[in-house]
Amino acid sequence: MRYKIKLMSKIRLFCDESLEEKKEIHIDGDNFHYLSNVMRCNIGTTIFLFNEKDGEFESKILKKMKKNIILIIYKRIQYQKLKNTFHLAFCAPKSNKLDTLIQKCTEIGVNSFIPVISDHTENRKLNINRLKKIIKEAVEQSNQIHIPDIYKPISFKNFVNNIEEKDCMVFFADIQSNISFPKLKIDNTNSNIIFIGPEGDFSVNELNILRKKNKFVSFTLGKRILRSETAAISSLVLFNSTQD
Amino acid sequence: MRYKIKLMSKIRLFCDESLEEKKEIHIDGDNFHYLSNVMRCNIGTTIFLFNEKDGEFESKILKKMKKNIILIIYKRIQYQKLKNTFHLAFCAPKSNKLDTLIQKCTEIGVNSFIPVISDHTENRKLNINRLKKIIKEAVEQSNQIHIPDIYKPISFKNFVNNIEEKDCMVFFADIQSNISFPKLKIDNTNSNIIFIGPEGDFSVNELNILRKKNKFVSFTLGKRILRSETAAISSLVLFNSTQD
Structure with missing residues (x-):
């Protein structure tokens, strides 16, 4: 067998x-x-x-x-060219939760990983080479050709300020949002980022900043409290379902 | 901190x-x-x-x-009553892949787990008590009240024959299907089961059986080859998105 x-x-x-x-x-x-x-x-x-x-x-x-x-x-x-459209900004959880996030999101299809250090981010010093290895293995296994990038961790402040200067939209998961996924307007001519908070969520201060910015659009994943890595995986599945 | x-x-x-x-x-x-x-x-x-x-x-x-x-x-x-509508029939992968499947699917919301022993199923003897503990912890964490059931493993043959006698539909993931998720017609007055094959997929014989039966409807998760547990998680996210 x-x-x-x-x-x-x-x-x-x-x-x-x-x-x-x-x-x-x-x-x-x-x-x-x-x-x-x-x-x-x-x-x-x-x-x-x-x-x-x-x-x-x-x-x-x-x-x-x-x-x-x-x-x-x-x-x-001949190989199937698969679009990896969405970028994933995430607040890294620890150890095997991080590995699950990176492996599963690569399998499902992601353009790049952007680790963000927010107030409650647990894991601030990432071993990027180790994560690149997980990414490579997941690409090999899932019949893709393109290897998603992973960037060095960036502070919440720098991430938010950088976005302001760029032509892209950020969709951030917020349990208090009343915009469920099907209601989101996703413009695929733009560069789109999905932004997932850490275990314990964004801080009140961070949520206030995100909610005020024009380029940030909140959405809800429902009433179940998802772990950070599950929220990232679920969001990517939903956003990718608009592409296939 | x-x-x-x-x-x-x-x-x-x-x-x-x-x-x-x-x-x-x-x-x-x-x-x-x-x-x-x-x-x-x-x-x-x-x-x-x-x-x-x-x-x-x-x-x-x-x-x-x-x-x-x-x-x-x-x-x-007051607690939010959350519907756990879909049943998940799956062919158990080994060790930590199985744990990921059980934990994540419980978080995302599932009615019950039905382990099926197909030709390529790797893990045939499950420690149900251990899995129940993972389910309980995931329910505690994700703000739900209801504990999904997990049944004893059942053979592919018995599973398929049982369905024939019952008032329910089974949606099975098949990479060769041309029915992408949004095209599926899901009747929520019925009992619905999502059925995910093992690593290495269903056998040719099993696929022939599934494709012939009226109560079984194939769907595709796209062209990326997903690991068995990722396919289960992705499917549940998509099916649940029709409920919230």
Whole structure:
């Protein structure tokens, strides 16, 4: 049974270098460990390689050595171009809640992650490289080509002031709002940001600032109190449903 | 800063026994540990108690001893009745993916969980008591009153045959379907089930069975390949958005 599942699933790897037919690709490090020990691939196994520039290619394992694997690319494949339209500004929760947020939002489809430090933000120093790894794995797994950016954390004040100068709209989740999602007017010619507060919500002061600004539009996710990461995931599902 | 967040958040506990004004409630075990060691509550701290029969009540800590706490209920509060309309049939993934599925779906709002054993289901023996604990905590946290049921795992065959005899519709996620969510006709006078396949999807045989049955309607979540738990969460967000 386990084998059956493994045979069915497509093995996809993001590849830093340029890709073209007949090229040999050398795999070592983490990717070698994944192919060799986790997926137990052998000579001849098909591996899909992709990057943002060249697209997606079918390759096969040509050689397998102690610490690396050589792949040969034999065919460029058509891939579905998926739009990742919405940016997600969020106040990072701690540890595995943050990992869930990053992994799930990447799978669902997001343009970029903007960590914001608000009054109640729990997690202020992010290990961006670790999060990039989670993003890369989620892109590999979910049949996408584009890797969402993740920015360095920015203060609430700077985030709000930056938006004022830019041509974009921010939709922020506010349990007291009476605008439910279907009533939102989303202009897709604009750059749109979804903004989710921390556990314990935005502070009273922050909510006052957000509610006064023209470029910020509140919306409600209903009467259930969602954890911060669940609110981010739910919002992205709803906003993306206007795109597909 | 940590204190500020704790003061803001409402402490809610599900209570097995009947609740009424002026009644004393004795807390021990896990709930004692949570109040005493995790939340560091003291005499006078407000605790919200609820059950499905009596609703929600405000109580205060009257006495604190070595291994138990006595609460006194002083006020019944109005609580928002939230409909948990949709049932979720799912093929259980392993370990923390299953925990994420159960926790997030409870938060978002679900009527009941129906674990189904399909050809590719990874996790066939569930620790139902452990999952009930996750459900209870998510209900406490998300301002709901009703505790979703979770049934014992049922075989794919029995699940499909049972549905035939009942007055309900099943919406099943199928990446090859061309019915996107907004096109689905959902009749809320019926009992509705959302059915999500395992990692590696339903088997060819199972898909053939599902596609032939009148009570089963396929829908697509888009072209991204979602993990099983992400598909469950996303579907529930979308279906619930037709309710609020």
